[in-house]
Amino acid sequence: MERATLVKVLLVVAIGIPLLIEGATFLSLFNQHLGSEDTAGTPTPAPETFSVGDDLLTNVHGENVTATIENGSIQATDDAWLFTLEIDVQNSGPGPVAVNVGPLRTGDGTVGSTVAESGEIGPSASTTLFVQWSLPTGETPQSLTVTRTRYGSDPITTERTVRIGGFPVQR
DSSP states (O other), rough: OOOHHHHHEEEEHHHHHHHHHHHHHHHHHHHHHHTOTTTTTOOOOOOOOOOOTTHHHHHHOTTTTTEEEEEEEEEESSSSEEEEEEEEEEEEEOOOEEEEEEEEEEETTOOOOOOOEEEOOOOOEEEEEEEEEEEEOOOOEEEEEEEEESSSSOOOOEEEEEEOOOOOOOO
């Protein structure tokens, strides 16, 4: 083999191997970002789990009231984790309603007793609820109780507990 040919082969190998390694690393990171099934990480919440953008009053029959999670996050500190929710409540029905959110339960069974109350919301009106719970370090919210009261001559109250999850932890 000639010396010039040997130099060309070594040059191709010296450049080609790092490019191949970098390309494989990039594709691996790209697959993780897209949520490839073979990647480890945070599991995707099950379909019945409510998160940002979901209506907590879905399937409450005969009502024109929504309680949509607009924002939610977990702020991690050394002492505790602070879970914050912003919920938009809209009443498009003919009579006044009230929506209460809370208490909250974590995966280990810890109960956050704070309850956010909307007060009376008139027809075609809306309000925003802001609520925070202090959680033990490392614990994430698992379920939330939502209560809707329809006012009238015979008030009707509906309470349900929904699974929640998929909220980002901010450090």
